[in-house]
Amino acid sequence: MTADELKVYETLLERPGSSSADVVAASNFSAVHSRQLLGELEAKGLVTRSPERIARYQPVAPELAFGALVALRQSGLQAALGLAERLAKIRPSSGSDKGDELSVELITGRETLMRVIGQFYESAKHEILEFDRPPYVNPFESHNAMHVSMRDRNVICRTICDTTKLDWPGGPQHIQECLAAGEEQRLYDGVPIKAAIIDRRMGLVPLHLKSANDSGLLLRPSLLLDTLCAHFEMLWQLAAPVGSDNSLDIHARNAESAELEQLIALLANGLKDQVIASRLKISERTFERRISLLQKRLKANTRFQAGWNAAMRATRRSGN
The missing domain is CATH 1.10.10.10 (Winged helix-like DNA-binding domain superfamily/Winged helix DNA-binding domain)
Known part of the structure; x- marks a missing residue:
């Protein structure tokens, strides 16, 4: 439902039996736009129209109308999940080597990459591993927004930050915000790349640090992804846990960098x-x-x- 449709629906709830002219007077919409909105609401099953010459519109009770819409949407989501599972079974059973070509996918274009990043984080079920280092092309708030839903789903997040983040404006504060949100943060001198790994089944690596929003590599299960996971665990052992004041717990480190x-x-x-x-x-x-x-x-x-x-x-x- 659009904002204009919602306004008309609320008008009818307050004034059931209104004509299109009554809706125009109450909403300040034009006559053409009001008739269009009433038609959309009728098509969605949210209002009914009387057969009179001057039609009168009655709103369908919200608990009935929206209950049906929710059930319809849930049915659509279940169908989409079923389709995704069916399609996922096709590639492994194809019997050809072409599936290996899809282990690394190049994502280009800012809008496309941002959409993939959103889907990437939303699909995490268990854990996410991150290599983090400057420069940053987006404000830290955008990073926090992507991590909110993960925290609500109890997804564990571990991040290895390059020590130069402490010199970046807002970097120390962002580390503290991540710690307060329950994420694990460690510092290491010389984090080589920016990257994120979800559930050890998919990775995302920007091609260029200074234009990280323009292109990236999407890694699917492969030797390359396994190597990236192993490299993360190696650096995690070498990296120093961060305290509440961004200090390093030196005695917790297992080796000298x-x-x-x-x-x-x-x-x-x-x-x-x-x-x-x-x-x-x-x-x-x-x-x-x-x-x-x-x-x-x-x-x-x-x-x-x-x-x-x-x-x-x-x-x-x-x-x-």
Whole structure:
């Protein structure tokens, strides 16, 4: 029912037995538009018309009219689900190798991709895994809106965020909003891609980070999707859980990241902070955060102590 149809229907509920002229006076619609709306409502079974020369319109009781419409819509949805299940059985039973070609599908066009993304998230039943990193082409609110229905369906969401998100405007606050919504968030230096995986049966990867809304790859069950799932679990173990203040639970990590190992090597060579930041292609703020992370991970209060502890760990690993 359109907004105009609803207004006419409400008018008839308030003034049953009204003529089309009465509807025009009450709704301020034109005579032509009012007759068109009355005809639409009659076709939908929401009003009845008397056989008089000047027809009078009576609204059908809402509990009767809308109950029938709901039943009709439910019947249509059940038929659509049945059709989807029948069509899903055709591809595996085809006996040809052409089904393998559909394991990766290229989605192009902003409108098409946004529609696919909406269907993608709505189809999640158990869990969703996300690789998250800047740049962001959409406001964080759009991400939150897609996750609301998942939370209502008790879909588990785990996200690995690149540490550069902490430097992005609104990034730390968005992480806190996700945590408050019951999602699991972890931080990792060097998340390679943006991607989402639902129920380990389908994945979505944008082709370009700076224009993520223009094109993407839809991954169906395949070796490529299995590899992406395995890569997520590997990084999840390496990533650091986020606390209520965006701090990292360093002791929960099971291994040291390659980025921090590289940082240790550069520090050991006696390079200055600005030179190291330039080598790693990071900002000075990010460099200071990694130094703090390194000291916490090595349980050190100073850089000298961190270097000493790192050297002792290396000695123990080498067995010398």
